[in-house]
Amino acid sequence: MELVYTHENKMLVENAKNMLELAGIEPHMKNEFAQGAAGDLVPNETWPELWVLNEDFEKAQAVVKVLNEKMTGEDWTCASCHEANASTFEICWNCQTERVIK
Ligand SMILES: [Zn+2]
Known part of the structure; x- marks a missing residue:
């Protein structure tokens, strides 16, 4: 291990x-x-x-x-509902839209 x-x-x-x-x-x-x-x-x-x-x-x-x-990345904004999400989130906390990595 x-x-x-x-x-x-x-x-x-x-x-x-x-x-x-x-x-x-x-x-x-x-x-x-x-x-x-x-x-x-x-x-x-x-x-x-x-x-x-x-x-x-x-x-x-x-x-x-x-x-x-x-x-260490920055917060991101959901492309679908425009809510702010923490950098650690993989999907939007609000509408569950997947994060789009630019
Ligand atoms: Zn959203």
């Missing part, structure tokens, strides 16, 4: 997990419930982590790379 993604924000880890699953990879989440019970642990050690099988690692890395690029 290889660690492919970790972040302190569990929402982002969940999002990455979904992306990996869409790519046909089965990620395993660790530390999913560790947050809030950290105590004296170094915070970094309780971040949720996504692990994948070694054979899936390269593919998973590519998925995460795309994800990271999107995360």
Whole structure:
């Protein structure tokens, strides 16, 4: 198993997990419930982590790379209903129209 993604924000880890699953990879989440019970642990050690099988690692890395690029991207406006969407959204939150990558 290889660690492919970790972040302190569990929402982002969940999002990455979904992306990996869409790519046909089965990620395993660790530390999913560790947050809030950290105590004296170094915070970094309780971040949720996504692990994948070694054979899936390269593919998973590519998925995460795309994800990271999107995360640093800008918000986008839906071509259909003109609502503003966060850069991490794949579909419009309002009308479910797929994001068009320019
Ligand atoms: Zn829309």
